[in-house]
Amino acid sequence: MLLRLDHIGIAVQNVSDALGFFERALGMKLDHVALEEGGRTEVAFLPVGGSEVELVQTHDPESGLGKFLAKRGEGIHHLCFEVDDIHAALARLRENGAQLIDETPRVNTSGMQYAFIHPKSAHGVLIELYQKPNS
Ligand code: ZN
Numbered sequence: 001m002l003l004r005l006d007h008i009g010i011a012v013q014n015v016s017d018a019l020g021f022f023e024r025a026l027g028m029k030l031d032h033v034a035l036e037e038g039g040r041t042e043v044a045f046l047p048v049g050g051s052e053v054e055l056v057q058t059h060d061p062e063s064g065l066g067k068f069l070a071k072r073g074e075g076i077h078h079l080c081f082e083v084d085d086i087h088a089a090l091a092r093l094r095e096n097g098a099q100l101i102d103e104t105p106r107v108n109t110s111g112m113q114y115a116f117i118h119p120k121s122a123h124g125v126l127i128e129l130y131q132k133p134n135s
Helices: 017-027 065-070 085-096
Strands: 002-011 034-038 041-048 051-058 075-083 114-117 125-132
Touching: 002 065, 017 041, 017 051, 034 065, 051 065, 065 075, 075 085, 085 114
Parallel strands: 002 051, 075 125
Antiparallel strands: 002 075, 034 041, 041 051, 114 125
């Protein structure tokens, strides 16, 4: 079951530069910056209300995010929904013929399980599913 919109991911060339707008000019509060995927991805988390904006930068031009930035430039990259059971959600997507980027969930440095659904199956939108460690 989908619980809520957890965050919106925004692809940026440089997290520090982007914080100049999102933190200082717009007034969002930076929670923390993390290095994910073995240091290849830098992510800044800016919570607002019950959701977050996630600024994502890659150090790997060959990654999905690197290719996205090269092709489309900075901008909205993905939407992330929190789910109560990520395995059940992926099974449901598979049963309905959706193309998955991650057949099994990955785990980030905060212990969240996450998986991406291919934008080809989601009307051009990259969708991420999140399951918190304690749910
Ligand atoms: Zn995300």
